[in-house]
Amino acid sequence: MKCFTSPKSRTARENRSGFTLAEVAVTLVVVGVTLVSVIQVLNIAKLETADTRNRKLANELARLTLGRVTAGLYQDELTSGEFLDGNYYDEGYPEFSWELLAGDEAFGDPEERTDRFDSWEEDEDEEDDDEENEEVYEKVKVRVISPEIRDYDNELILEQWILWNQVYGEEEDEE
Numbered sequence: 001m002k003c004f005t006s007p008k009s010r011t012a013r014e015n016r017s018g019f020t021l022a023e024v025a026v027t028l029v030v031v032g033v034t035l036v037s038v039i040q041v042l043n044i045a046k047l048e049t050a051d052t053r054n055r056k057l058a059n060e061l062a063r064l065t066l067g068r069v070t071a072g073l074y075q076d077e078l079t080s081g082e083f084l085d086g087n088y089y090d091e092g093y094p095e096f097s098w099e100l101l102a103g104d105e106a107f108g109d110p111e112e113r114t115d116r117f118d119s120w121e122e123d124e125d126e127e128d129d130d131e132e133n134e135e136v137y138e139k140v141k142v143r144v145i146s147p148e149i150r151d152y153d154n155e156l157i158l159e160q161w162i163l164w165n166q167v168y169g170e171e172e173d174e175e
Helices: 007-016 020-069 164-168
Strands: 083-088 094-103 136-143 155-163
Touching: 020 094, 020 136, 020 155, 020 164, 136 164, 155 164
Parallel strands: none
Antiparallel strands: 083 094, 094 136, 136 155
């Protein structure tokens, strides 16, 4: 026995199965917006990772340069108030450059404030009995400039007090 259905009930059943065009369009919009958001988040994460890498390398390279100053490798070229510069091509980072400055001078940066001052004054009452035995130090600053990544800061400045003799070499007595 065969069940005979009317043509009207068959079309109603066929219309209910599947998705409408509007449902498919809404789904595509939601998936598209989600994918664009994910791609933006991944791009931001990639930029932050590159900036973190550059900062880490800049820190290590700045410490390397300060170590070279401490070892006395720049004694012939370095004078107080003048700066040396170079890059890290030999270390495998040609896109990183450095500037080295000894003394109380500041790097020539137009954004840096120049209205700061030192209000420290030496007490005249203190006696300098140990002046002969004191070791004289010099402030050495190194600025490492890394490749620029969008709006991220691409320079790092480290300062270290290093013995005068290690920076400039032994003083020659003039007699």
